[in-house]
Amino acid sequence: MESASKQIEQQMTVLLRRVQRIHLSTQVGEVALERSAYGIMCKLADEGPQRLGALATAFGLDPSTITRQVQALEEIGLASRETDPADRRASILDLTPNGRDVLERTREHRREVLRTALADWSEADLTDFGRLLKEFNASLDRLLVEG
Numbered sequence: 243m244e245s246a247s248k249q250i251e252q253q254m255t256v257l258l259r260r261v262q263r264i265h266l267s268t269q270v271g272e273v274a275l276e277r278s279a280y281g282i283m284c285k286l287a288d289e290g291p292q293r294l295g296a297l298a299t300a301f302g303l304d305p306s307t308i309t310r311q312v313q314a315l316e317e318i319g320l321a322s323r324e325t326d327p328a329d330r331r332a333s334i335l336d337l338t339p340n341g342r343d344v345l346e347r348t349r350e351h352r353r354e355v356l357r358t359a360l361a362d363w364s365e366a367d368l369t370d371f372g373r374l375l376k377e378f379n380a381s382l383d384r385l386l387v388e389g
Contacts (some may be wrong), residue, residue: 276311282297282308283315283329283341283344285297286337286341291334291336292335293334293335294309294332297312318336319340320340322335322336323335375380
């Protein structure tokens with residue numbers, strides 16, 4: 243197990259560097275998305291409008307940090323806040339139509355990079371890799387919630 247843990251840790255370090263390079267190389271159009279902005283936008287697109295507090299919790303960030311990141315998205319017209327009808331003291335963040343368009347173009351560009359990188363993998367390996375990544379992320383989520 244120790245050698246497997248060592249190899250996983252080393253490969254995660256390599257992966258983090260590669261992910262940063264992919265992020266920088268897959269920015270499309272006139273909008274260069276910060277990594278944090280991309281993460282927030284993906285969460286909104288995948289799970290729907292969110293309160294800022296829910297976003298801060300989901301990303302393990304201080305509410306003031308998420309507020310600054312959200313303000314940056316609002317300033318460039320990619321997200322907007324509205325009053326939460328269930329609690330008028332709170333607001334809900336959602337993507338604007340332009341934000342959805344920018345995100346979709348960015349995601350498609352990233353997916354094309356991944357398709358190219360994985361072109362020689364078998365369908366079974368791709369399926370296994372996706373399943374294992376999902377399980378790995380769920381394990382990390384459990385650890386972080388318990389920790």
